[in-house]
Amino acid sequence: MGTLSSLWLFSKRIATGGLIGLTISDRWFSFSPVKGFSMLPTLVPFTESSLRSLGGDVLLVEKLCLDMYKFSNGDVIILKSPTDHKQMLVKRLIALPGDWIRDPASRDIIKIPEGHCWVEGDNSAASFDSRAFGSVPLGLVKGRVTHVIWPPQRVGKIERRLPSGKISSI
Amino acid sequence: MAWTNFGFWARSVPHRIRNIPWQSISSEAVGRCFLVAKFACFIHVTNNYVFGVALVHGPSMLPTLNLSGDVLLVDRVSTHLGNVSIGDVVLIQSPEDPKKIVTKRVTGLEGDSVTFLVNPVHGERSMPRTLVVPKDHVWVTGDNPLLSRDSRHFGSVPYALIKGKAFCRVWPPEGFGLLNKGG
Numbered sequence: 614m615g616t617l618s619s620l621w622l623f624s625k626r627i628a629t630g631g632l633i634g635l636t637i638s639d640r641w642f643s644f645s646p647v648k649g650f651s652m653l654p655t656l657v658p659f660t661e662s663s664l665r666s667l668g669g670d671v672l673l674v675e676k677l678c679l680d681m682y683k684f685s686n687g688d689v690i691i692l693k694s695p696t697d698h699k700q701m702l703v704k705r706l707i708a709l710p711g712d713w714i715r716d717p718a719s720r721d722i723i724k725i726p727e728g729h730c731w732v733e734g735d736n737s738a739a740s741f742d743s744r745a746f747g748s749v750p751l752g753l754v755k756g757r758v759t760h761v762i763w764p765p766q767r768v769g770k771i772e773r774r775l776p777s778g779k780i781s782s783i
Numbered sequence: 784m785a786w787t788n789f790g791f792w793a794r795s796v797p798h799r800i801r802n803i804p805w806q807s808i809s810s811e812a813v814g815r816c817f818l819v820a821k822f823a824c825f826i827h828v829t830n831n832y833v834f835g836v837a838l839v840h841g842p843s844m845l846p847t848l849n850l851s852g853d854v855l856l857v858d859r860v861s862t863h864l865g866n867v868s869i870g871d872v873v874l875i876q877s878p879e880d881p882k883k884i885v886t887k888r889v890t891g892l893e894g895d896s897v898t899f900l901v902n903p904v905h906g907e908r909s910m911p912r913t914l915v916v917p918k919d920h921v922w923v924t925g926d927n928p929l930l931s932r933d934s935r936h937f938g939s940v941p942y943a944l945i946k947g948k949a950f951c952r953v954w955p956p957e958g959f960g961l962l963n964k965g966g
Contacts, residue, residue, distance in 0.1 A: 629821055636824040639831065682881045693943035696919050698865075726937075728879040752876035752944045 643674050643756065645691060645701070651734030651741065652703055655689065655771065656761070671763035672703070672771075674756040682751050684709065684730070687775035689758040692732065695749050703758060704732035704742050707776070710751075717744045730754070733776075834858055835947060837874060839886045843925030843932065847872070847962065848886065854954035855886075855962075857947035867921065867942075868892070872949040872962050875923060878937050884946060887933050891922030893942075899924075899935050921945065 637643075647656045647670045659669030674691055678684060684706055694700040708714045708731035716723045725731055729748040734740025743749065761767050829835075840852035848855075857874055867873065869889055877883040891897045898913040916922050920939040925931025934940060952958050 632821065632824040632828050635832075636827045639827065693941070694919075695941040695943070696917070698919055698941065698943035726879070728877065728881055750876070750878035750881065750941065750944060752878065752881040753941060754881075 639676065641676055643676065644671055644762070645674050645703075646671050647703060650739045651736055652689070652705070653736040653739075655705075655735045656703065656758075657767070670761050670767060672758045673760040673762050675759045676756045678757045679754070682754070684751075684754070684757065685773060686712070687773040689771050690732065690754050691756050691758060692749065693753045693755060695746050695753060701755065702732075702741075704734050704740070705774070707731045707733050707743070708748075716747075728752075830859075832859055832863070834860070836953075837884070837886075837947070837949065839874075839949075841886075842930040843927055844872070844886055844888070845927040845930070847888075847926045848952075849955070849958070853952055853958065855949040856951040856953060858950050859947045861948050862945050865942075867945060867948060869895075873921075873923065874946045874949060875940055876944045876946055878940055878944065879932075885932075886949065887923035887925055887931075889921050890924045891916045891934075891939070893918050893920055895922065897922050897934075901935055919943075 647658045649658055656670050656672070672691075684690065686706060686709060688706045689703065690706050691701055691703050694702050708725050710725050710727050710729060712725050712731070713722050714725065714731050715721070725748050728751055730751055731743045731748050733742045733744065737744075758771050760770055835857045837855050837857050838852055839848060839855060840850065842850055855872075861867065862873075867889060869892060871889045872886060873889055874884050874886055877885045893916050896913055896915045898911050900911050916939045919942045921942060922934045922939050924933045924935065949962055951961050
């Protein structure tokens, strides 16, 4: 009976830890690894060739901003892909509702509709972003990236940065 | 209380404070707080990943749902599993305001072509439009086309915005029952 009760206690601890961890990662903060090259040079993914590095960047993602959907232009955010709901993307927030931006597909100046945003990768040559799928609803945004926490030589804060001359908020 | 008694009482205060079992009280308080936190986490996970309760109101889903407010049970599992089909009543995060959750019926899945009138009030005067729902999007409409702001206005909705599938109405009591498909 001793092993059975300790097994029961162990599984109960695991379940409790899972519940608490899931709640914290939903409401306050979580960690997420970077895959893909769309945010180079800000964020570096894991590559086989880069022997010096200890793997790809791991990000600290803050979720508190989701309560009020308060974002600023230039924030690095993670969002669910509008073309595949199982995939997460990390992009830079370029424009918010009410801003004007040049749509590269139609060469027109378009206004970001209410409740939407415009996201682009820092590495525009290899990024699948709003230039391909247009503006995305803010509801898809799942958090704001604040820090790189791994590997040790790249630990640091992610700066809010805005490519100049892209938007105007007339 | 006589003064002598009070003096005795006052002298004994430090001793009595010392005798209070602070350690067991604080450990019990921490234990209680942890229990409450665990319960809150359990509620959060159940509500977000298994099933939830939602109060919905508004004219857009008449006559399926009442104007004054219905309480629905919302199934969150099938949306995570990708099990949403035409005719389901779903809760979606509004693409126009991320803080708002709206209830609509799925009337088109990815690849379907939908034909709609932007403004049915004008009848024949407005031309019907036809388009194909893009990949990983759904087309949602209210059951009441005259008083609903839905995909006809804001276009098809990314699948990731679906927050749950309403499957059962629990309030008001006379409307208790499963929500039927179609209609």
